[in-house]
Amino acid sequence: MMESGSNVDDCQPLWKFHDHQAAVKAIAWSPHATGLLASGGGTQDKTIRTWNVANGVLVNWLDTGSQVCNLTWSKTTNEIVSTHGYSSTKAQHQIRTKVCIWRYPSMDTTATLAGHTCRVLYLAMSPDGETIVTGAGDETLRFWHAFPKAKSTEKKEGIVDYLGREDLIR
Numbered sequence: 001m002m003e004s005g006s007n008v009d010d011c012q013p014l015w016k017f018h019d020h021q022a023a024v025k026a027i028a029w030s031p032h033a034t035g036l037l038a039s040g041g042g043t044q045d046k047t048i049r050t051w052n053v054a055n056g057v058l059v060n061w062l063d064t065g066s067q068v069c070n071l072t073w074s075k076t077t078n079e080i081v082s083t084h085g086y087s088s089t090k091a092q093h094q095i096r097t098k099v100c101i102w103r104y105p106s107m108d109t110t111a112t113l114a115g116h117t118c119r120v121l122y123l124a125m126s127p128d129g130e131t132i133v134t135g136a137g138d139e140t141l142r143f144w145h146a147f148p149k150a151k152s153t154e155k156k157e158g159i160v161d162y163l164g165r166e167d168l169i170r
Contacts, residue, residue: 015056021045025085026071030104032078040068043086048102062107064100069121074147075129078104081146083134085119099123099134101146113144 022042030036035054041047048068049061067085074081080102099113099120118137125132132144 015053017049017051017056017058019049019058019061020047022067026068026082028071028073028080030073030078031075032073038071038073038080040064040071040082043067048080048082048107050104060105060107062102067119069119070123072123072125072132073104074101075125076147076149079110079147080104081123081125081132083120083123085121097136099132099144111146113142113146115142116140 017039020039020041022045024039025042026038026040028038030038030050035052036059037051037053039049039051041049046064046066046068047061048064048071050059051057052059064082064084068082069085070081070083072081073079082100082102084098084100097114097116097119099116100109101111101113102108103110113134116134116136116138120134120136122135123132130145130147130149132146134142134144136142
């Protein structure tokens with residue numbers, strides 16, 4: 001950590017991880033575990049790697065079969081969302097334009113969101129943590145209600161939010 005008033009030129013990296021075999025295309029901090037970072041590799045790497053930055057250890061890795069363009073963690077569940085770009089084989093065309101949700105730490109796929117016809121270049125999470133939006137080379141934005149809140153059994157009156165979902169008022 002830098003102290004207030006210290007010279008940025010004197011700052012040295014805390015860690016240097018060299019495990020990716022291509023450009024690092026995506027990084028995201030876990031909101032569920034202190035010091036847990038996910039990173040995604042480019043076309044020749046195709047992996048999602050998780051790191052414990054407290055001790056500098058590679059915790060887990062997964063070959064996705066396709067360039068990882070973006071990563072974000074769910075705010076409510078221990079899952080990672082990835083978007084994908086080019087693959088190195090025609091057989092991988094199906095994954096290259098998808099959005100995937102992976103359960104952490106098993107890295108089992110919990111959902112695959114299809115619809116884009118070109119690589120998925122951008123990803124953002126809504127402030128409430130329920131919806132993700134993706135942007136792709138096919139000139140579209142797609143909104144996915146990927147992490148809905150648990151349904152309440154109480155009947156409440158509501159209003160409609162910006163996506164046409166009922167927003168409950170207490």
